[in-house]
Structure formats: C-alpha cells, structure tokens
Amino acid sequence: xxMKELDLLKKDWQKNEGSFEQLSEKDIYAMIHKKSSSIVKWxxxxxxxxxxxxxxIGLLLxxxxxxxxxxxxxxxxxxxxxxNYFVILGFIILFFKNYKTISILNNATLLIQHILTTRKIVNxxxxxxxLITGYIGAFAFIDGWNDSWKESGKPGSIPDNGIGMIIPxxxxxxxxxxxxxxxxxxxxxxxxxKLKTNYEELKKIE
Numbered sequence: 001x002x003m004k005e006l007d008l009l010k011k012d013w014q015k016n017e018g019s020f021e022q023l024s025e026k027d028i029y030a031m032i033h034k035k036s037s038s039i040v041k042w043x044x045x046x047x048x049x050x051x052x053x054x055x056x057i058g059l060l061l062x063x064x065x066x067x068x069x070x071x072x073x074x075x076x077x078x079x080x081x082x083x084n085y086f087v088i089l090g091f092i093i094l095f096f097k098n099y100k101t102i103s104i105l106n107n108a109t110l111l112i113q114h115i116l117t118t119r120k121i122v123n124x125x126x127x128x129x130x131l132i133t134g135y136i137g138a139f140a141f142i143d144g145w146n147d148s149w150k151e152s153g154k155p156g157s158i159p160d161n162g163i164g165m166i167i168p169x170x171x172x173x174x175x176x177x178x179x180x181x182x183x184x185x186x187x188x189x190x191x192x193x194k195l196k197t198n199y200e201e202l203k204k205i206e
Contacts, residue, residue, distance in 0.1 A: 028205055029108050032198045036111065037103045039198075040118055043191050044095040047125070050187070051088055077136055084132050091125045108202050115199045119192055126184045134177035141172040 098118045105111045145168075 032201055036115055036198045039191050039194050040099045040102050044099050047092050047095055094121050112202050115195050119195050122188055130177050130180045133180045134173040137176040138169050138173035
C-alpha cells in the first residue's frame with residue numbers, strides 16, 4: 001500500500017469516526033432492559049406451551065390398561081403427579097410475575113436483582129422437572145421392563161421392591177434425568193445464557 005492510499009484510508013476513517021454515535025449508559029440500560037423483558041416473556045411462553053402440550057398429549061392418548069395397574073402398584077405416585085401439576089403452575093405464575101415486574105423497571109440495580117431471581121427460578125424449575133420425571137419415570141421403566149420379560153416367559157425381571165430393585169431403579173432414574181437435562185438445556189439454556197450476558201453488561205454500567 002503506497003502513501004496515497006494510506007492518506008485516502010485515513011481521511012475515510014476520520015470522516016466515519018464522527019458519524020459513530022456514542023451510546024450513553026441510559027441508552028445501554030434501555031437496550032438491556034428491552035432484551036431482558038423479551039427473554040423473560042419467552043420463558044413464560046415456552047413454559048406454558050410445554051405444560052399444555054405435554055399434558056395435552058397425555059389427555060389425547062387412549063387410556064392404556066397398564067395405567068390402572070400402575071396406579072395399583074404405586075398409588076402414591078398419582079398423588080405426586082397431581083402435586084406436580086400445582087408446582088408447575090406455581091412456577092408459571094412466578095414467571096408471569098417476573099415478566100410483569102421486569103417490564104416496568106427503570107432502575108439498573110433492581111433489573112440486576114430480578115435477572116438473578118429469574119435465572120434462579122428457571123434453574124429451580126428445571127431441577128424440579130428433572131427430579132420428578134426421573135423418579136416417576138424410573139418406576140414406569142421397571143414396570144414396563146418386568147411386563148416385557150413376563151410376556152416373553154424368560155427370567156430377567158427386576159424385583160418390585162427391596163434391595164434388588166435399588167440399583168436398577170437408580171440407574172434408570174439417572175438415565176432419564178440425563179435425558180431430561182439435555183431436553184431442558186436445549187429448551188431454556190439459550191434464555192439463561194442471554195440473561196447472564198445482560199447481567200454482566202448491567203454490572204459494568206451500574
């Protein structure tokens with residue numbers, strides 16, 4: 001590159017430099033506030049869709065005689081499943097309240113606090129679903145495994161209770177929990193990552 005080209009490049013850079021608008025802290029806060037509000041809104045929407053779709057599928061499927069037997073074998077699990085509905089609805093209400101609160105905030109410190117609160121609630125929501133689904137799913141796996149082996153007439157069934165059930169139950173539960181963790185990582189991981197980024201940006205301007 002010769003001197004003439006360098007001079008032209010320098011003049012072009014100086015001309016564009018004046019056109020770059022320097023964002024104030026207020027402008028940055030407004031942008032982060034808008035993005036955070038949108039993220040929390042989508043967390044609320046996704047959680048509602050998840051609740052409606054997953055429970056809707058269960059209602060639409062034809063009633064399997066296995067579930068009557070399942071309820072007889074593990075009657076307390078039906079109570080746990082009913083409790084789970086109320087817990088999930090409670091989380092959805094918290095997501096809604098956080099969205100309403102964040103959408104009207106005009107203070108960086110309060111926004112930081114509510115971003116942290118939202119991240120905690122989403123993580124608690126994920127942990128609850130992983131634990132409950134893994135626990136209930138492990139019973140369903142063992143019962144399904146035993147029914148398959150009994151129909152085949154071959155030995156290999158897992159005891160319904162006692163020490164012989166513990167290791168298969170734990171392995172099944174861990175496997176299901178891992179699958180559910182991967183599902184929620186895909187579903188909510190991006191939202192949590194963006195909220196963390198917004199939190200870090202707000203800390204810089206606080």
